Structures are given as structure tokens and as C-alpha cells.
Amino acid sequence: MTKNQISALFMTITIVLSLAGLTYAHWADSFKILGRVKMAHILVGIKSEKVLISKDVQKYSTVNYTVSSDEHTLAINCTNIKPCWYIWVGLVLQNQGDLPGKVKPPEYSYDPPDTWGAYFETTEYFYGPYPENTGFGGLEMWGKVTIVEDLRPNGTVAFTTPSTPTPFPIDPAEKAVMWIWIHCKLDIPDDAQGDTLTLYINIVDDVAF
């Protein structure tokens, strides 16, 4: 085989391969489905809060509180806690998410230590849900609530509006009112008396379905 024959063979193979690629590209094609899924979010948060302390308790105990930046937790710092100490905590919750939520009893935690839950008892009352534009100032269980008269020391309430059993659904933008009675039922340990206790009320949000 001469040099020219080899060159001709090489060129032929090159041309055939190029044409094969071109032919394949011409005789095969595609089309596509594109999907985009944007997930919703769930957020039942604290929009407003009140911590009511009776005059009797105010004589020996100080209480201050803050709402976390994610609006999920109310932290209450308390001093000189002793048996019969109690406070009433009121929260306006709002569903700020995209999904219908579910209002459930909150979770409690204590610092320090978390086992202090055994020294306290809690009772919750829920009202609502209410539309977003509800004027809460005029509501019996929020606007002019007084401790002792409306929110009694024994953990009962004097509202004429019946409370809503939990869990109950709360649609996006809707609000609900929650009142919590927190009561110290046992003597706290001697070495902890006089210390500051931080009590956390954590809102539990869940999809309604």
C-alpha cells in the first residue's frame, strides 16, 4: 500500500465519521418538561404578649419577659419564686405562614435546670380563631383583662366567652388568644431559693392537615 493510498483511506474514514455524527444529530432530537416547586412555610408566631402579676406576688417577686426574634418563644425571668407564686401569661398568636396551621398547647422548658417543671403547674385557655382585622382591644379576653377578677389566682377564668378546645385550625393571617396560668405548687430546693428562673413558653406550630 503506497503512501497516497494510506492518505486516501485516512481521509475517507475522517469524512465518514464526521458524516455519521452529523447524521445522528440530524435524526435524533429531544424535548423536555421543566418543573419548579416552591414549598410553603409554616409559622404560628407570637404577635402580642402580656404577663400579669398580682399585687401580692409583686411584693416579693420580679418578673420580666422577652419574645424571641423568631416569634416562637416567650422567655420569662422570675425571682424569689415560692409556693403559691403565680402569673398569667396572655399571647396573641397569628398564623403568618402560607398553610393552615393548628393551634396546640405550648411546650414549657426551664433554665436552670429543666427538671424544675415538676415544681410548676400550668393551665391553658384558648380563644379564636379570629380574622386578621379583629380589634383585640374590644375583646373580652384581651382588651380590658384584669388579674384576680378575670384571671383568678386558682387558675380559672371569668370570661363569658367559652374557650376553644385544642387543637383547632388557624388559617393563614388568622389570630387566636391564649391565656396560661403558671403556678408554683411545691417548695423549690433551698439552694435555689433567691435565684432567677427563666421559664420558656414555646409555641408549637403544625400543619392543620
Added chain:
Amino acid sequence: MKEKILTFLTCIFIAMSISGFTYAQWNDTIVVRNTMTLGQWNDTLNMGFVYPLNCTEYHTNPYTGKLLPGEYLDKDVGKCECQYKDLVTDLGTGISANKTLNITITNAYPSYEVHCNFTVQNIGQLPLHINETVISDPSATLTWNSTLSALVDADDKPVIDITITPDLVCNNLSSEAKMWFELVIHITQNAEECHQYTLQVKIMYEEAP
């Protein structure tokens, strides 16, 4: 002796010069002239999406397990839209079809399900064969698991279940023939809130053998 060496070297030099000249004289170029006439593709190859097209929400009743249209408890939370894009017209048949189907789901939540019914038409002149589908996440967050028939996360947990019925692959469509398919997108419990997921189904076809 010195002169003999010089004479010997000069002879070698002259001999080599002559041999190069001789090689150049006896070597020449052969020009191969060839006229190639490429076959003309009169028959066109083209496939795409045509109407009808519709997307419907579905939910599974948690008590009966039955699949029902709409959202659970008649809620209006999730939204789904589907539309065709990239319209092309086949030069051979004059029929138009779309090369892309866009599905947009917003406010999705676990268990949300969308059924998208689309139509595929062979708008070219040649019989076609769907030879492959490639399902992927263009953002590369999720990967396709064919065993689970789902896009899965890094822990191999299904996030978006995807099924197409009947199977697209291995279908032959003659010129102008249509086929109807249903794409089901189901959001699983592993999908994260506030996230955005993407998916792509690439449908590849070739001339039917």
C-alpha cells in the same frame, strides 16, 4: 591522512545531497478529485407537546386512602400551573408543537400532589421512537433514583415522587400521531418548607427503526 578524511566527509555530504534531491524528484502529489452529492432530507423528524394540557390537584383521603381531586378539606393552599413554550413548526407537515412544558407549583406542602395531563405529537414526516427519558434536578440539589421513582436528597430520601403513565420510553409514533400521558408529581414528607425545588424530564426520540 587528514586529506583522506576530508575527502571522505565531502563525498558523504555530496551523496546525501543527491539522495535528497533524487527523493524530491521521484516524490509527487496525487490530487484525488471527488464529487460528493449529499442525500437530500426531504422527510422531517420532529416531535413536541400539543394541546390538550391540564394540571389538577389531588389528595389522598387519610381515612379511606382514596385519591380524590382537589386539596384536603377543600383548602385552597397550593397552586399549580402548566403551560407550553418554545413553539416550533415542522417544515414538512406544517404542524406546530412546543418543545417545552413548564409546570409551576407554589405553596406546596408534604402530600400535595399534581397530575399533569399532556399530549405528545409526532409533527414530522418520519415515524419516531421515544428511546429515552432522563429525569434530573437542574439545580443539582436532588438526584434521580429510578428504583424509588423519585428525586432524592443527599440521604437518599425521596423528596419528589415522579411518575409518568404510560411509560414514555419505547413508544413509536407514526407521522402526525398523538399520545396522551399523565405526569404525577407528589411532594413527600422529606420536602423542606420554604425551599424551591426544580425538576426536568428530557424526552429523547429518534427515527423509528
